[in-house]
Amino acid sequence: MERLIGTVSRGVRAPIIRQGDDIAEIVISSVLDAAKCENFELRDRDVIAATEAIVARAQGNYATVDQIAADINNKFGHETIGIVFPILSRNRFSICLKGIARGAKKITLMVSYPSDEVGNHLIDLDALDEKGINPWTDILTEAKYRELFGYRKHTFTGVDYIEYYKELIQKEDCEVEVILANDCRTILNYTKHVLCCDIHSRFRTKRLLKAAGAESVYGLDDILSAPVNGSGYNENYGLLGSNKATEDTVKLFPRNCEPIVKKIQDGILERTGKHVEVMVYGDGAFKDPMGKIWELADPVVSPAYTEGLEGQPNEVKLKYLADNDFADLSGAELKAAISNYIQSKESNLVGSMVSQGTTPRRLTDLIGSLCDLTSGSGDKGTPIVLVQGYFDNYTK
DSSP: OOOOOOOEEEEEOOOOOOTTOOHHHHHHHHHHHHHHHHTOOOOTTOEEEEEHHHHHHHHTOEEEHHHHHHHHHHHHTTSOEEEEOOOOOIIIIIHHHHHHHHTOSEEEEEEOSSBOTTSOBSSOHHHHHHHTOOTTTOOEEHHHHHHHHOOOOOTTTOOOHHHHHHHHHHTTTOEEEEEEOSOGGGGGGTOSEEEEOOSTTHHHHHHHHHHTTOSEEEEGGGTTSSOSTTOOOOTTTTTTTOEEEETTEEEOOOOOOHHHHHHHHHHHHHHHSOOOEEEEEOSOOOBOTTTOOBOOOSSOSOSEEOGGGOSOOOOOOHHHHHHTTTTTOOHHHHHHHHHHHHHTOOSOOTTOGGGTTSOOSOHHHHHHHHHHHHHOSSSOOOOEEEEESTTOOTTO
């Protein structure tokens, strides 16, 4: 009988992960137990994905506020630190900022506006227009910002992030000055020692600051890129991708994930004979049109994945074929013509009209986004996701 179901994404429940757990074995057994319980079979090219959070928990990849403070002090000494472009997030940045402030004497906090890098808004664009403010050129002091816009709380969290971050820094006996600007080089009017806290634009920010005469420039990816006083670390991303664990600790982005995805892939092959693909995933890469928040606060969607997930989709647009190449066909004839076209399509459709409107993104970003939406970030208890049929097409 013809298969009538395409891609299926299943959230798989797993035990609560603790440091030292064999995360690969837990993922394997959880998927196999789910398949047995729900009466479905694994197939070749299924995708098994595990959240970065459970991998990092199993690794025990954590750091304390004091360990962050020690690394900050190692890198900046007693210089005034310019913190540039932090995202507005209690979960993502507040504990990091607490550690930074504990390791510093004075901070100039430069916040982008009207929103941070991932879309958390301080001010609406309409409010800027009303006040005649140009965010590309105008530099606002905290006093000027309050004069123009008052105290505004984030729509979702109910937090005034200017006030929240300022108080957090002051509680660490650190002096603070707040400004709002969108040219990273503005910070050099206040200090020549800068910590870049942006995520996806960090390489450009560092380059511009160094060219403009900054004396020391680091990013969050340079903080805890190696162990400090017994801390966890991430050699590639440092504090980027970290999350609040407790009021005094953060869980870092997992490291050395390649052996884990390979072990899961090999384990499934050994026990089922099926060759699956495996990935570790974090935030999905999508934007909420209502809240205007871009979800991707992690440095990448997937820090590790098996070889079969490399690349982009190579797909044709069915409706384009139906409306153009085979406009005179219908029914079984149309289905056969489209199926034959798909089976003989070129291996690289970049620039081809027949692929227009398909999604030219990396497979790991697309599948990772699907997994993030499937598992959610709350109490579903499904940190493992099984995706079946993703690589199927109309002919399968």
